[in-house]
């Protein structure tokens with residue numbers, strides 16, 4: 113049987129032949145757009161973009177030097193575009209059928225979630241799925257979830273106490289991710305996972321899955337670039353081989369398929385007139401959806417909703433540990449507040465700055481600077497023309513005010529770069545400054561996405577399904593934790609932001625963790 117390494121080498125050969133034909137024997141305007149020099153044909157700029165020790169180390173400098181649209185190279189010399197231009201970004205997010213996930217991401221998502229995930233659906237199918245899922249995440253529904261989320265916040269506080277966190281320096285990440293999974297279970301699926309109070313098979317396998325994908329390597333990135341050229345049938349066959357990774361995927365699917373079957377059966381048995389409609393309800397009611405398909409949507413929301421919120425909560429607490437004065441002001445505000453309605457969280461000066469929209473100063477600044485999903489890779493499905501808010505001078509000296517791109521072109525919506533544009537946030541865009549949300553106005557230019565923090569939740573038809581839930585969850589869990597504990601940085605703090613599916617806190621040795629010193633509030 114061929115080894116993993118041999119399979120990778122064969123695939124690479126196929127890719128090399130294909131790219132030479134595709135990119136070097138035909139003209140492409142992208143090659144005329146300025147961008148950083150590339151020293152590796154094999155890896156292109158992928159290591160600097162995706163594997164740097166601190167996310168953005170190179171990307172933010174490239175943006176400063178080359179502007180809001182520039183070209184970089186993917187693996188095998190493939191020309192790609194990096195985009196943070198507001199006009200171009202708006203065009204991309206509003207025309208989601210034209211800009212889909214690339215073929216490698218599609219293959220990975222099909223294996224991870226199963227076929228039919230809302231992430232990959234487009235057109236009518238996407239609208240239908242969002243129509244079924246949206247009600248569970250509507251403003252009214254999310255508001256009504258407050259008591260459940262508050263209860264999870266209290267359990268998280270108890271968990272920190274029972275694990276003996278106060279008085280120690282400890283990695284808080286696993287408990288934050290546990291709380292995020294608990295919210296998905298209790299609030300959205302009406303099914304307690306008991307992550308914070310006991311053992312959960314789902315939490316364990318979910319963590320294994322995230323960890324396995326969370327340490328990308330150069331070879332892994334090459335493999336990802338080669339994925340589109342591997343015939344589907346071969347790819348599916350590879351996922352029948354008895355390797356450790358395949359077994360882990362099978363176990364994940366087994367646990368989540370069982371769960372979705374239980375939830376669907378329970379839903380059919382409990383259905384009663386007047387009973388509130390939940391997430392599973394929408395699919396069961398739809399008729400044409402099988403229990404197996406419900407499993408696909410369940411995996412999608414568990415994956416999309418846990419790690420993103422877990423890492424963002426971690427970044428908020430980390431920044432508060434860096435800013436003891438702000439943390440103390442926030443604590444005082446929490447202690448003086450009577451938090452019984454979701455609107456109460458919107459009426460706190462330090463958790464909030466009320467400027468045009470009600471915004472959370474600390475939450476919003478964290479979502480701007482530490483957006484969980486900093487980079488979205490897209491492939492163009494038809495020849496089209498990208499609008500630009502400012503003209504670009506090509507390497508031949510010509511000025512262009514739009515970029516014609518061909519079907520199959522890969523581009524990156526650089527969300528984190530967009531969230532740092534001086535043209536929007538002013539000269540101190542690079543600074544983490546929650547008080548900017550007290551300024552009037554904190555930003556200039558067109559507003560993209562549903563939240564003032566910028567593109568953290570993207571926008572348009574593919575806007576994050578759970579953004580309202582994520583905001584309420586962050587508000588409540590921050591208020592619970594900061595009300596009870598004082599957070600500070602350990603002396604040897606070396607935390608940095610690494611791209612590991614999401615923007616994840618990791619220490620200098622590359623381990624994904626968030627060690628903070630915890631004390632009880634006296």
Ligand code: HEM
Pocket residue numbers: 230231232242412413414416417418420421424483484485488489567568569570573574575576577578579581582
């Ligand atoms: C702070 C937390 C979160 C952040 C920063 C975040 C961010 C995002 C972003 C940027 C996208 C667009 C990805 C792309 O198309 O490239 C997205 C999509 C999505 N998010 Fe979130 N998310 C968060 C929490 C959640 C939660 C709690 C859920 C719960 C269900 C969720 C479910 C989804 C789903 C299902 C999509 C796909 C939407 C579609 O394609 O129609 N997210 N999210």
